[in-house]
Amino acid sequence: MSHAFRHRDILEIARQEGKVTVEGLAQHFGVTLQTIRRDLSDLAEDGRLERVHGGAMLPSSTSNIGYEQRQTLNAKAKAAMAKACAQRIPNNISLFLNIGTSTEAVARELRAHQNLLVVTNNMNVANILAETQGCEVVVTGGNLRRADGGLVGKLAIETILQFKFDLAIIGCSALDRDGDLLDFDIQEVGVSQTILQQSRKTYLVADASKMKRNAPARIASLSEIDTLFTDAPLPADLPERCAAWDTEVVVTQAS
Amino acid sequence: MSHAFRHRDILEIARQEGKVTVEGLAQHFGVTLQTIRRDLSDLAEDGRLERVHGGAMLPSSTSNIGYEQRQTLNAKAKAAMAKACAQRIPNNISLFLNIGTSTEAVARELRAHQNLLVVTNNMNVANILAETQGCEVVVTGGNLRRADGGLVGKLAIETILQFKFDLAIIGCSALDRDGDLLDFDIQEVGVSQTILQQSRKTYLVADASKMKRNAPARIASLSEIDTLFTDAPLPADLPERCAAWDTEVVVTQAS
DNA sequence: ATAAAAACGAACATAAACGAACAAATTCGC
DNA sequence: GCGAATTTGTTCGTTTATGTTCGTTTTTAT
Numbered sequence: 001m002s003h004a005f006r007h008r009d010i011l012e013i014a015r016q017e018g019k020v021t022v023e024g025l026a027q028h029f030g031v032t033l034q035t036i037r038r039d040l041s042d043l044a045e046d047g048r049l050e051r052v053h054g055g056a057m058l059p060s061s062t063s064n065i066g067y068e069q070r071q072t073l074n075a076k077a078k079a080a081m082a083k084a085c086a087q088r089i090p091n092n093i094s095l096f097l098n099i100g101t102s103t104e105a106v107a108r109e110l111r112a113h114q115n116l117l118v119v120t121n122n123m124n125v126a127n128i129l130a131e132t133q134g135c136e137v138v139v140t141g142g143n144l145r146r147a148d149g150g151l152v153g154k155l156a157i158e159t160i161l162q163f164k165f166d167l168a169i170i171g172c173s174a175l176d177r178d179g180d181l182l183d184f185d186i187q188e189v190g191v192s193q194t195i196l197q198q199s200r201k202t203y204l205v206a207d208a209s210k211m212k213r214n215a216p217a218r219i220a221s222l223s224e225i226d227t228l229f230t231d232a233p234l235p236a237d238l239p240e241r242c243a244a245w246d247t248e249v250v251v252t253q254a255s
Numbered sequence: 256m257s258h259a260f261r262h263r264d265i266l267e268i269a270r271q272e273g274k275v276t277v278e279g280l281a282q283h284f285g286v287t288l289q290t291i292r293r294d295l296s297d298l299a300e301d302g303r304l305e306r307v308h309g310g311a312m313l314p315s316s317t318s319n320i321g322y323e324q325r326q327t328l329n330a331k332a333k334a335a336m337a338k339a340c341a342q343r344i345p346n347n348i349s350l351f352l353n354i355g356t357s358t359e360a361v362a363r364e365l366r367a368h369q370n371l372l373v374v375t376n377n378m379n380v381a382n383i384l385a386e387t388q389g390c391e392v393v394v395t396g397g398n399l400r401r402a403d404g405g406l407v408g409k410l411a412i413e414t415i416l417q418f419k420f421d422l423a424i425i426g427c428s429a430l431d432r433d434g435d436l437l438d439f440d441i442q443e444v445g446v447s448q449t450i451l452q453q454s455r456k457t458y459l460v461a462d463a464s465k466m467k468r469n470a471p472a473r474i475a476s477l478s479e480i481d482t483l484f485t486d487a488p489l490p491a492d493l494p495e496r497c498a499a500w501d502t503e504v505v506v507t508q509a510s
Numbered sequence: 511a512t513a514a515a516a517a518c519g520a521a522c523a524t525a526a527a528c529g530a531a532c533a534a535a536t537t538c539g540c
Numbered sequence: 541g542c543g544a545a546t547t548t549g550t551t552c553g554t555t556t557a558t559g560t561t562c563g564t565t566t567t568t569a570t
Contacts, residue, residue: 031549038547138397286558308517
């Protein structure tokens with residue numbers, strides 16, 4: 001019997017039972033343990049199963065592991081930025097928070113604020129603010145992106161168009177030497193641009209690592225941003241440019 | 256057998272019972288206390304559980320306490336209902352899950368399904384399914400209701416109107432003797448009615464406690480529901496009525 | 511406050527599972 | 541039918557998981 005048949009059946013069993021054991025499968029198919037191990041290795045390599053000692057399980061979407069790690073990266077610097085940003089957010093306004101670990105950090109610092117209307121397309125922000133008393137939370141619709149809990153796509157944009165924000169707080173994937181905000185995901189770019197368009201004032205929160213990265217899609221220029229919060233001095237002649245653009249730059253140091 | 260299997264089950268039990276004991280788990284899995292201690296240490300290290308003397312609990316970060324208590328109420332019965340419901344959900348369809356602990360239980364049972372498009376106005380459902388591979392998740396917009404993670408209001412309804420679902424799985428606050436579905440929140444009623452209107456088929460998941468309660472707003476009648484999943488026989492002459500309405504009733508027993 | 515009991519975690523021993531390498535069997539193309 | 545390629549079985553040294561023991565810490569009862 002070809003391994004292809006077994007693979008199909010193994011997946012079927014795994015879906016029904018939630019798990020499979022090497023021993024059990026060997027018995028079921030009447031083959032040796034080693035054969036089953038090879039099957040499971042193959043399936044695990046394709047990401048169809050998750051190998052564990054003694055068997056395998058259905059994969060528990062592995063994508064957000066990278067995200068969780070990223071989240072702990074630069075945690076202190078991010079918290080400092082977020083604090084500075086939160087300090088400049090008045091009470092009694094409407095604001096938008098978009099996708100990214102930096103905006104999530106800002107959300108955590110909003111605990112003490114009063115009477116905010118917060119709109120977000122970030123599930124994590126919504127979860128954080130769900131425990132905060134002083135603000136009403138509105139979630140945009142959208143397709144859930146597992147990697148980072150973002151809500152993107154047509155639905156998100158349509159929702160945003162129904163609002164006008166006093167303030168938008170956004171993050172981005174990268175920030176290049178020319179002062180352009182860049183993102184990995186084209187879908188997300190559309191959302192971000194819509195946010196900028198619907199906001200009276202804009203804060204960008206971007207730690208220094210963003211300036212060492214690159215990304216394909218352009219969201220906007222720093223010239224369209226009112227204030228940039230970051231954790232290290234800007235490189236090259238960006239400070240001068242920002243001054244010319246009337247873009248305030250707030251640099252914080254991690255404690 | 257691998258600890259990975261146990262870890263998954265331990266978390267599952269912890270969610271249902273709210274807590275786990277070393278002794279109880281050791282008995283449940285047929286392993287020594289030390290093995291369970293190691294498991295709990297691992298899970299605690301990952302922040303998935305909070306270790307306490309004699310066992311472990313859900314980490315305190317998880318949402319609202321009143322809500323959580325309600326969630327652990329009837330946990331086993333709910334899981335049984337949810338399993339029965341999930342079994343009748345085919346692969347490769349679009350479905351809606353609305354607000355309520357019962358629908359969240361169903362979401363947990365969708366792990367093994369393939370190629371589902373799940374739309375929900377329940378943040379908890381979205382969080383649960385974010386870790387499930389076999390389905391794409393779309394979140395409706397809406398105002399976040401802290402009490403239960405529900406998204407309600409105009410935005411939610413507008414989003415739902417953009418879809419047509421193969422199947423809707425809904426919960427309700429109460430179910431009265433006449434076979435009417437009732438809810439505490441007028442806003443939520445509008446959402447639920449819109450869902451019913453946009454769905455080809457409808458499942459209602461409601462445990463027996465719903466029949467002892469009352470609520471002010473009427474969503475619909477059982478006659479508009481295809482199948483009712485519950486955990487105790489219906490009172491009075493409801494079974495006959497359901498038969499006349501061609502509403503199937505599935506009664507499950509907690510194991 | 512103190513003693514007994516329970517739970518804990520570290521260290522070690524044992525058993526189970528693992529993967530690599532090679533041999534045997536089977537399948538496929540010709 | 542023959543040889544090559546693929547698949548499966550076998551063996552064995554290595555890694556991982558579990559059980560056991562024991563001294564320490566925490567909880568409970570007095």
